[in-house]
Amino acid sequence: MQRYIAGRVVQAIFCIMAVSVVIFLLSRLSGDPVDLLLETGSTMEDKLRLRHDLGLDKSLFEQYWIFFYQALTGNLGISIVTREPVTKILFERGLATFQLGIVAFGVSLVISVLAGVYSAVKRGTFFDLVFRVIAISGQSIPVFWLGLMLMLLFGVVLGILPTSGAGGPEHLILPSITLGWYMAAGIMRITRNSMLEVLGTEYIQLARAKGVSNFKVIWLHGFKNAALPVMTFSVLLLVMMLGGAVVTETVFTWPGLGRLVIQSVMWRDYPVVQGAVLLLSTLYILANLFVDVLYAYLNPKIRYGG
Numbered sequence: 001m002q003r004y005i006a007g008r009v010v011q012a013i014f015c016i017m018a019v020s021v022v023i024f025l026l027s028r029l030s031g032d033p034v035d036l037l038l039e040t041g042s043t044m045e046d047k048l049r050l051r052h053d054l055g056l057d058k059s060l061f062e063q064y065w066i067f068f069y070q071a072l073t074g075n076l077g078i079s080i081v082t083r084e085p086v087t088k089i090l091f092e093r094g095l096a097t098f099q100l101g102i103v104a105f106g107v108s109l110v111i112s113v114l115a116g117v118y119s120a121v122k123r124g125t126f127f128d129l130v131f132r133v134i135a136i137s138g139q140s141i142p143v144f145w146l147g148l149m150l151m152l153l154f155g156v157v158l159g160i161l162p163t164s165g166a167g168g169p170e171h172l173i174l175p176s177i178t179l180g181w182y183m184a185a186g187i188m189r190i191t192r193n194s195m196l197e198v199l200g201t202e203y204i205q206l207a208r209a210k211g212v213s214n215f216k217v218i219w220l221h222g223f224k225n226a227a228l229p230v231m232t233f234s235v236l237l238l239v240m241m242l243g244g245a246v247v248t249e250t251v252f253t254w255p256g257l258g259r260l261v262i263q264s265v266m267w268r269d270y271p272v273v274q275g276a277v278l279l280l281s282t283l284y285i286l287a288n289l290f291v292d293v294l295y296a297y298l299n300p301k302i303r304y305g306g
Contacts (some may be wrong), residue, residue, distance in 0.1 A: 012288070024067060104241065117195055150177060193221060
């Protein structure tokens with residue numbers, strides 16, 4: 001057991017290191033930020049001076065080592081554009097993304113689990129067909145199109161909800177629906193498939209034969225044993241959603257991490273891009289590690305065979 005967990009931890013560390021190298025190199029492909037920061041007509045001396053001030057005159061190896069060493073201490077550097085600490089910027093924007101993600105995740109999880117369980121119990125009925133169509137459409141409709149349609153309907157036609165920016169609770173409604181739609185569809189399908197497998201097992205049939213109430217059979221015996229893949233998928237999907245909220249935040253001009261990354265790439269703000277992507281990647285890797293360890297505790301085959 002300890003050997004299995006240690007192996008997963010080592011893998012996670014190497015993955016984080018690999019991500020740091022990749023994002024460091026890719027961020028440099030966007031171009032030289034000096035060309036955007038200086039005014040037209042600046043001399044070569046001005047460019048060299050600014051590159052020195054920003055530390056861009058060092059070799060790539062030296063720049064990466066500074067970035068990696070500082071990241072180990074929790075220092076992600078200074079923004080090239082705003083000259084603010086990257087950790088401060090990520091904390092402020094991260095709160096907005098986390099707020100949006102938690103609302104979308106909470107509502108989607110409750111609705112999708114209930115719909116998935118009901119769809120499995122009512123397999124082959126009209127309601128099952130409706131839920132399956134909703135699940136398929138949820139994973140097929142482009143996020144940006146859904147967001148624009150919601151803005152058109154509730155913001156322009158009906159005029160009852162704001163279509164952009166952050167503010168009161170009403171500003172969360174449209175972006176959280178847009179962000180949570182795809183996630184709800186995925187969890188609904190996983191819940192339905194997992195419940196169908198459990199409902200066909202012998203112990204469920206035995207519980208029904210003993211006269212156990214339908215509610216207890218479904219939720220205490222059925223969903224309890226079907227919840228592991230649902231929980232695993234939900235945890236990973238939550239982290240993916242926080243990192244993949246770029247489209248939603250751009251459509252609704254939500255001041256979160258996703259929109260920050262897009263803006264930073266356009267401005268060639270290397271430290272912010274590196275810090276944001278490294279943070280989101282680390283969260284995803286740690287979520288995978290958490291799921292692996294959880295499986296090791298719940299699955300004896302992994303516990304004793306890993």
